[in-house]
Amino acid sequence: MIELRDLSYVRMGTRDLDGAETYAKEILGFQPIRRDNGQLYLRTSYRDHSVCYFEGDPGDHAVGIELKDWYGLDDAMAYLNGQGIACTRGTAEEIADRHVMDMAWFSDPTGNRIELVTRPEDANRRYFPTRDAGVTGLGHIGLNTTDPPRDETFWVTHFNIKVSDWIGTSPLLRMKNVHHQIALFPTDHPGVQHINHQVESIDDVMRSWYFLQERQVKIVFGPGRHITSGGYFLYFEGHDGMVFEYSNSDRNIIDDDGAYRPRQFPFADASLCGWGAVPDIPEFQS
Ligand SMILES: [Fe+2]
Structure with a gap:
């Protein structure tokens, strides 16, 4: 069994990064902290980001979940693959994009892409909302x-x-x-x-x-x-x-x-x- 700590982030494709940024700033009150490599990162807490939009299909989603064990990714991958659930290590680019130390992903039976991450980055500046949504x-x-x-x-x-x-x-x-x-x-x-x-x-x-x-x-x-x-x-x-x-x-x-x-x-x-x-x-x- 794999021990999970917490939800880390949601990633979503969009054909309109500018629209996503405007909505985040003006309506949600999320803080856009970075726009690079065709991705928009939004901060909502002590975490580096909790939502990331990337250029792509709006139906393409992924959910990042932090492992409890900071060094447990190899064991988690071995467990899932042993259970017949294909689990693939993230590429260097995917890991960098997610601002985590390491990442592997699998699909749940419905086909949702779930990303197991270790040591997701914390924010080095506090969340400063663009509106006071609380x-x-x-x-x-x-x-x-x-x-x-x-x-x-x-x-x-x-x-x-x-x-x-x-x-x-x-x-x-x-x-x-x-x-x-x-x-x-x-x-x-x-x-x-x-x-x-x-x-x-x-x-x-x-x-x-x-x-x-x-x-x-x-x-x-x-x-x-x-x-x-x-x-x-x-x-x-x-x-x-x-x-x-x-x-x-x-x-x-x-x-x-x-x-x-x-x-x-x-x-x-x-x-x-x-x-x-x-x-x-x-x-x-x-
Ligand atoms: Fe709900």
Whole structure:
């Protein structure tokens, strides 16, 4: 089994790097820190970056996850290849592009590209947001799945990943003591389904709601409150149609004795929002 530490970054192709940068600066409040080799790096926390756009197909996504063991990449590769899961070391250029010490990648059963990284760079200057959205860093991702039970088994078998709750067959998965970091949502193709950043408080969620409405950004869900994580949330449409979420989720799961029981909720609007908000997001619609 492979021990994962934390989500590190999301990479997305785009045909319009300038548009991605404008949206990041003016709407998200992310800090563009670098533009080189056809890539745009966005900072949102103590990490060098949490989002990177590269010139390419907007449907081409990758998720970077940090290994717990700083020297464990060879062992992780050997384990996965031994399990019949092809795991390939990154090229020198790929490693440099990601600002990590080392990297290898594999595809999950749906075909999502997952990159295992060691020693991702920390920011050597603090995050200085381009607007005061209250962002504290990358929280979680929604990840497409063509078969939720199959992909859940994949993650919990090969990694230190646990189910926190289910909504229908969609598992909310964690690798550390927050409620969830990867949520699998059924659809017919691979890709990142939404990108969550945490904000400091519910006030930041509501401030963004007014801010985004003023700028006619399409709100696709919320403001509302997840009954699973307890998170106050707002989902809105971003560059290339990617759904971004700002939320403040303070429900952690400390399960040192293994006694935590994941809860099963029906796949219904009321399972996604305790306040009654109805999602305008295809993968969330019951
Ligand atoms: Fe979310």
